[in-house]
Amino acid sequence: MTAEEYLSQIRRIDKRIEALSRDEEKTRSRLYNISGIDYSKDRVDGGGDGDISSRLICVDNILTGIAKKKIYLIEARETARQRINALSDDRCIPILTDYYISALPIEAIIRAENYEQAQIYRLRKRGVERFGHEYYRWLMSMTNAY
Numbered sequence: 001m002t003a004e005e006y007l008s009q010i011r012r013i014d015k016r017i018e019a020l021s022r023d024e025e026k027t028r029s030r031l032y033n034i035s036g037i038d039y040s041k042d043r044v045d046g047g048g049d050g051d052i053s054s055r056l057i058c059v060d061n062i063l064t065g066i067a068k069k070k071i072y073l074i075e076a077r078e079t080a081r082q083r084i085n086a087l088s089d090d091r092c093i094p095i096l097t098d099y100y101i102s103a104l105p106i107e108a109i110i111r112a113e114n115y116e117q118a119q120i121y122r123l124r125k126r127g128v129e130r131f132g133h134e135y136y137r138w139l140m141s142m143t144n145a146y
Contacts, residue, residue: 003132007100010080013073014103020073024066031059077101083134084127092127099124 001009084096094113098104104112109120 003135004128006135007080007096007128007131010077011100011103013077017070017073020066020070024063027059027062027066031055083138084131086134087127087130089127089130092123092130095120095123096127096131 081097081101084093084101087093087096095109098109098112099106106117106120109115110117113120115123
């Protein structure tokens, strides 16, 4: 994975957290749904395990998994923020942070930083290149550790 691919994944973390929150809400609502058996048909279907404790355990396991995934994603974003903040070019740091960590659109960054669009793109490109060097060093340190 390249540094730009890594940063693009970090940019999409908010969307992934939103999807996990929707899954969490759906799982919680499933807990309160009551399913019944339709005895008026020739063939009985529907229903399921009527024991609420097994349903609670299942929901708790799912919610615990979702919470762990959210924590992992938030930690990954904070790790990326620390790596970006460690860059030596102070002009690139706010651009990279706004674009990849805060997931702001380019127009919002232009207004916030008071740069022209072309300059924002140049600074972002330069920042990604510098981040790529640090990212490569980090990957090499990880592979050398094993």
